[in-house]
Amino acid sequence: MQAMFHRPDLPTADLAWLNSSEKGFASLGEAFATPTEPTPLPAAHWVGCNDALRGALGLPTDLWEQQEALELFSGNRLTANQPIYASVYSGHQFGQWAGQLGDGRALNLGAIHTPEGLQEFQLKGAGPTPYSRRGDGRAVLRSSIREFLASEAMHGLGIPTTRALCVTGSPAHVRREEIETAAVVTRVAPSFVRFGHFEHFASNGQIEELRALADHVVTAHFPELQEKQGADRYVALLHEVTQLTAALMAQWQAVGFCHGVMNTDNMSVIGLTLDYGPFQYLDGFDANHICNHSDHQGRYAYARQPQIAYWNLFCLGQALMPLIEEQAPALAALESYKQSFPEAMDQRMRDKLGLTGAHEGDRALAEALLQALQKDHVDYTVFWRRLSVAVRESAQSAQAFEPVRDLFMHREVFDAWCIRYLDRLGPANRQSTGDAMLRTNPKYILRNHLGELAIRQAKTGNFAMVQDLWQVLHAPFDEHPTYEAWAGLAPEWASSIEISCSS
Known part of the structure; x- marks a missing residue:
């Protein structure tokens, strides 16, 4: 070129x-x-x-x-x-x-x-x-x-x-x-640096450039791996990227973030969220939600993101094979995702639920909740915030969970789940538990309709909402009384917003 x-x-x-x-x-x-x-x-x-x-x-x-x-x-x-x-x-x-x-x-x-x-x-x-x-x-x-x-x-x-x-x-x-x-x-x-950088040099047979790239990434971002020699260094690099990616996917899923276009050239080797195109935060919970209007097959639907990340890691592993040579250690590094992601996801859900320790039924409890949210397409962010407040106030009020129940059409489903949840919480200090949940479950997210309103104003030369939104999103767990409306349910017209790769 x-x-x-x-x-x-x-x-x-x-x-x-x-x-x-x-x-x-x-x-x-x-x-x-x-x-x-x-x-x-x-x-x-x-x-x-x-x-x-x-x-x-x-x-x-x-x-x-x-x-x-x-x-x-x-x-x-x-x-x-x-x-x-x-x-x-x-x-x-x-x-x-x-x-x-x-x-x-x-x-x-x-x-x-x-x-x-x-x-x-x-x-x-x-x-x-x-x-x-x-x-x-x-x-x-x-x-x-x-x-x-x-x-x-x-x-x-x-x-x-x-x-x-x-x-x-x-x-x-x-x-x-x-x-x-x-x-x-x-x-x-x-x-x-993206997964695609490694794929480029591997696909073109530029092995020395591939090695130089891998060594650069190790030196700049994983210096603890520098003492490793030969193939061991690159296996360790693949393992570290796998761990970072697993942790990132758990964070995306826990907050309801949809990337929209998880191509290998949009994946960071240091575990960053990279390239914001057709992204979206869930409004009503739908595990099968597709935020990218261009994704006609639903490849990058919300629930598929962890599996797609795993697939992308295999592409990175394949690109590193000229440096690793033996398949078994590369597969072992990649297979660590199967343990790391579920463990990270379990911990994220325990944090959101205010649970301490790890109990055998925690994953089933979280899955039952997600099924209830899915059944009624309950607003994901509003639910978690109201639940946090309800837990904090439940020590003083028998009606604390009513605002949470109001989000469900099938209240009996939530009621049955809530009995299990409160039993799991046990005698924990509800005030401190709720406070911890409020520091985990944000009040404000960048909803599509808020971004759209800021963009409409900006097109007229008024950038005030852009800067105000930035200020609120900089501290999404805090109360911002002036912007309380931004923490509410999305309006009906929000569902008509289409976002694609040109977004």
């Missing part, structure tokens, strides 16, 4: 915080990182700014007042001392081998040292790259706002994720299903 090089007329940003010789992933060379210039956007402006992340990264307090920063994050300037590049990867999409893919609309600004450790910065939507596959390399305001909010929502929930530092917008037109305006998200993560 022919590299694209910087144009001499694109101005250079000389921001002090970017003055770093650390290249991160780019240090692997042009087989991995293709120098690529951004394509400028006219009349750039701020849409959303993540000041909490700015502070955590140790970036200047006046960052949002710096015109140079606005231009840099819009793709209108180059960095002074950092390589700007797009990376190549391949992958399986919807279960089929898709061949070479790559950063079709993402440009990496390089890495800097921060109080959070080494962090990679990436512009999503800054124009075409050598891997755009005839695309324009742009992102639209709609999808950029969704990713900005979703990243912070997941972080607020304590779920590993890439972060979004800011969104910038422009009146420039972009054609998707209709004409929309352009935007750029600045994403931040310790690494953007």
